[in-house]
Each structure stands twice: as C-alpha cells, then as structure tokens.
Amino acid sequence: MNFRRFKIGYRTLKTAVGASIAMLIAMFLNLDYYSSAFILTVLCIQPTKRKSVRAVYSRIIASIIGVGFAFVFFEGISYHPLVFGLILILFIPTLVSLKFQDGFVSSVVILLHLFDSKELTWSLLWNEAQLMAVGFGVALLVNIYMPSIEKDLKSFRLEIESLYSKIFHEIAFYLRNGDSDWDGKELVEASEVIEKGKALAYQDVENHLNRRQNLYYLYFDMREQQFEIIERVLPKITALPVNISHCYIVADFMEELADHVHSGNTANKFISKLDEVKEEFAKMPLPKDHENFLAMAALYQFIEEMDQYLHIKRSFVGFNMKKKTASKES
Incomplete structure (x- = not known):
C-alpha cells in the first residue's frame, strides 16, 4: 500500500494560524458563536490572493441573501427545522443562479446562528457582522503574503x-x-x-x-x-x-x-x-x-x-x- 509523504504545506500552516487568530479575536470581542470565526477563516483562505478576495465577496453577498431569507421565513412563518429545510430548497438555487454558490457553507453558518437564537434582532445581526469581519478579514490578511514562485x-x-x-x-x-x-x-x-x-x-x-x-x-x-x-x-x-x-x-x-x-x-x-x-x-x-x-x-x-x-x-x-x-x- 502506497502512502504519500507527510508534509505540512505553507497554505496548511496559514490556515491553522489564521483560523486560530480569528477565533481568539472573536473571543476577545466577546462575540456569541465566536468559534464560527474559525470556520469562516478556513473557508476563505484560498491558494491565491485573487481567489481569496472572490471567496470573501461571494460569502458576504451569500450571507446577506441568507439573512433576507431568514427574515422572510423564520420571522414570517416559524423557527422550525422544516422551515429551515424550505429555506435551503429555495436558497441554494438562488445562490447558483446569482453565481454566489461558493458562499453557501458560510451563509448556512450564519443561518444556523439566527435559527438558534429564535429571534432576529439588531444586536444579533451586529454580532454576525463582526464575526464575518473577523473571519474574512483575518483570511485576507494571512493571504497578503504569498511565497515567490519565480x-x-x-x-x-x-x-x-x-x-x-x-x-x-x-x-x-x-x-x-x-x-x-x-x-x-x-x-x-x-x-x-x-x-x-x-x-x-x-x-x-x-x-x-x-x-x-x-x-x-x-x-x-x-x-x-x-x-x-x-x-x-x-x-x-x-x-x-x-x-x-x-x-x-x-x-x-x-x-x-x-x-x-x-x-x-x-x-x-x-x-x-x-x-x-x-x-x-x-x-x-x-x-x-x-x-x-x-x-x-x-x-x-x-x-x-x-x-x-x-x-x-x-x-x-x-x-x-x-x-x-x-x-x-x-
């Protein structure tokens, strides 16, 4: 049986360090669901700078659309698992048609927070905005430096x-x-x-x-x-x-x-x-x-x-x- 040589790559190291820093910052800010900053950072650290910028942009837009769906369905109908399923049935095709499907996972993280809170408030939205700012911001910062391939x-x-x-x-x-x-x-x-x-x-x-x-x-x-x-x-x-x-x-x-x-x-x-x-x-x-x-x-x-x-x-x-x-x- 053949095994690949164990190797810790540069991107792996950046992901681990960046995600940990993001979670520490979220903890320092006393944000609810602070561990989600870790996930958001991991999702946005890409192989290149341009891909990271596109990833952040796509996830921000997808999250905003997700909040809109949450307001209509959670507040308009009920905070129920079946309603959450209904949101996904409509939410996924919407993201695909708008070409923001890359932001699906991060937006679902935000939707889960809204679902868990059972109430859509300005303080909760501000918390989610700060989580995204920390997670996405740290991802962009750690991707500023790329090793030369000349x-x-x-x-x-x-x-x-x-x-x-x-x-x-x-x-x-x-x-x-x-x-x-x-x-x-x-x-x-x-x-x-x-x-x-x-x-x-x-x-x-x-x-x-x-x-x-x-x-x-x-x-x-x-x-x-x-x-x-x-x-x-x-x-x-x-x-x-x-x-x-x-x-x-x-x-x-x-x-x-x-x-x-x-x-x-x-x-x-x-x-x-x-x-x-x-x-x-x-x-x-x-x-x-x-x-x-x-x-x-x-x-x-x-x-x-x-x-x-x-x-x-x-x-x-x-x-x-x-x-x-x-x-x-x-």
Missing part, C-alpha cells in the same frame, strides 16, 4: 528549453543517419512541463490583484504553440522514403538551432538562416524519381513549419522588459 517558473523555462534542444538534436541525427533509437520521451516530458509551467504562471497572475497577465504564462503559451508544430513535423521526417542530400542541409540547420534554444538568441537570426536553406534548396537539381520527389516535398513542408515555429517565437514579448526591443529566443 525560481520554479525559471526552472520550468530552462527545462523546456533543454527538452526542445534534445528533440532538435534527435531530428538532426535522424536526418543524417536515416535511423535512430530515440524513444521520444522528451516529447512527453515537454508536454508535461508546459502544462505545469502554464498552471504555475496562472497562479502567479492570481496572486497579483492588479495584474491581468504574466510574462511566463505568455512564454509557456508560446512554447505550447511551438510544441504543436514539433509534433506535426516529426512524422514528416520519420516518413522520408529516402535519404537525399537536402537532409544534410536541414540537419545542419537543426543542429545549430538545437544549440541555441535559450534566452540569449534572436529568432530573426534563424529565420534568416532558414531563408538561406530555402535558397540552397532552390539551386539544387530536381528529383530524379518519385521517392526523391516525395522526400524533397516532405523537407520543404518541414522547413515551412520550422519557419512558422520561429515566427511564433519572434512574436513573443521577451523577458527583458527594460529594453524596448526585448530579446527573443529561438
């Missing part, structure tokens, strides 16, 4: 560049030798790294309330577009019927490209080199038979796809934002 994002960036380099080296090897024992594992790894990198970059966006996009997210999105091209071109190479002289020209280009998949190179440089490859192709004699024709056609399609690969990179903003003309990778 190091992890950079690690993913370097990893994907290394994988692309290996893939291009394998393509060059195949073009020169017409055979390879490559198992293609870098393709699977590249796909996983891109997915993880995009998810982490999106989390970084969510941790900045005034930011709508993240440069790393754009980077991994760009690499994902390039990856689609890499997946398309590989069958064109592995399906070559014969090994023609054009293969060695493309192999030289791919070898050089493989050695420069990093932040210090411009895509323009390799677009120019690819144009030189096209010019060299144009000067070469026409194919003598059908197999040579198919091989040449496949290589032409390959270099056109690689041209698109480079243009995708050229459109990327770049990481050096201090310069107007940011560096662009290949």
Whole structure:
C-alpha cells in the first residue's frame, strides 16, 4: 500500500494560524458563536490572493441573501427545522443562479446562528457582522503574503528549453543517419512541463490583484504553440522514403538551432538562416524519381513549419522588459 509523504504545506500552516487568530479575536470581542470565526477563516483562505478576495465577496453577498431569507421565513412563518429545510430548497438555487454558490457553507453558518437564537434582532445581526469581519478579514490578511514562485517558473523555462534542444538534436541525427533509437520521451516530458509551467504562471497572475497577465504564462503559451508544430513535423521526417542530400542541409540547420534554444538568441537570426536553406534548396537539381520527389516535398513542408515555429517565437514579448526591443529566443 502506497502512502504519500507527510508534509505540512505553507497554505496548511496559514490556515491553522489564521483560523486560530480569528477565533481568539472573536473571543476577545466577546462575540456569541465566536468559534464560527474559525470556520469562516478556513473557508476563505484560498491558494491565491485573487481567489481569496472572490471567496470573501461571494460569502458576504451569500450571507446577506441568507439573512433576507431568514427574515422572510423564520420571522414570517416559524423557527422550525422544516422551515429551515424550505429555506435551503429555495436558497441554494438562488445562490447558483446569482453565481454566489461558493458562499453557501458560510451563509448556512450564519443561518444556523439566527435559527438558534429564535429571534432576529439588531444586536444579533451586529454580532454576525463582526464575526464575518473577523473571519474574512483575518483570511485576507494571512493571504497578503504569498511565497515567490519565480525560481520554479525559471526552472520550468530552462527545462523546456533543454527538452526542445534534445528533440532538435534527435531530428538532426535522424536526418543524417536515416535511423535512430530515440524513444521520444522528451516529447512527453515537454508536454508535461508546459502544462505545469502554464498552471504555475496562472497562479502567479492570481496572486497579483492588479495584474491581468504574466510574462511566463505568455512564454509557456508560446512554447505550447511551438510544441504543436514539433509534433506535426516529426512524422514528416520519420516518413522520408529516402535519404537525399537536402537532409544534410536541414540537419545542419537543426543542429545549430538545437544549440541555441535559450534566452540569449534572436529568432530573426534563424529565420534568416532558414531563408538561406530555402535558397540552397532552390539551386539544387530536381528529383530524379518519385521517392526523391516525395522526400524533397516532405523537407520543404518541414522547413515551412520550422519557419512558422520561429515566427511564433519572434512574436513573443521577451523577458527583458527594460529594453524596448526585448530579446527573443529561438
């Protein structure tokens, strides 16, 4: 039987400390149902700052709507368990239709307090308002600090560049030798790294309330577009019927490209080199038979796809934002 390694995460620690502080504050203020501040805090500590703000907003609105239902049904009909059930039958669809369903649990906590009191008074409403202020406020405060993920994002960036380099080296090897024992594992790894990198970059966006996009997210999105091209071109190479002289020209280009998949190179440089490859192709004699024709056609399609690969990179903003003309990778 496999067990996961025991680990206390940063969010777990924040939740425990924040919820305890919230309950202590509620106790200090002599609030009724002070332990509920603990629950309200737990519900609002989310993985990112933006999610926490949305969670607090949703729970405040849901609680206000819940108080309205309590006034109509508890005061209008009776403080009875069946009436409470009737409230939930109508309350849940209302929250869902208004898109505040995330606030259901916290609003039920408030409803339970109102039900338990058997009377809706201003002092009780003030007590509930203070409970929400303490619980939600502490949750927002402990979520102000989020650990930096810049190091992890950079690690993913370097990893994907290394994988692309290996893939291009394998393509060059195949073009020169017409055979390879490559198992293609870098393709699977590249796909996983891109997915993880995009998810982490999106989390970084969510941790900045005034930011709508993240440069790393754009980077991994760009690499994902390039990856689609890499997946398309590989069958064109592995399906070559014969090994023609054009293969060695493309192999030289791919070898050089493989050695420069990093932040210090411009895509323009390799677009120019690819144009030189096209010019060299144009000067070469026409194919003598059908197999040579198919091989040449496949290589032409390959270099056109690689041209698109480079243009995708050229459109990327770049990481050096201090310069107007940011560096662009290949």
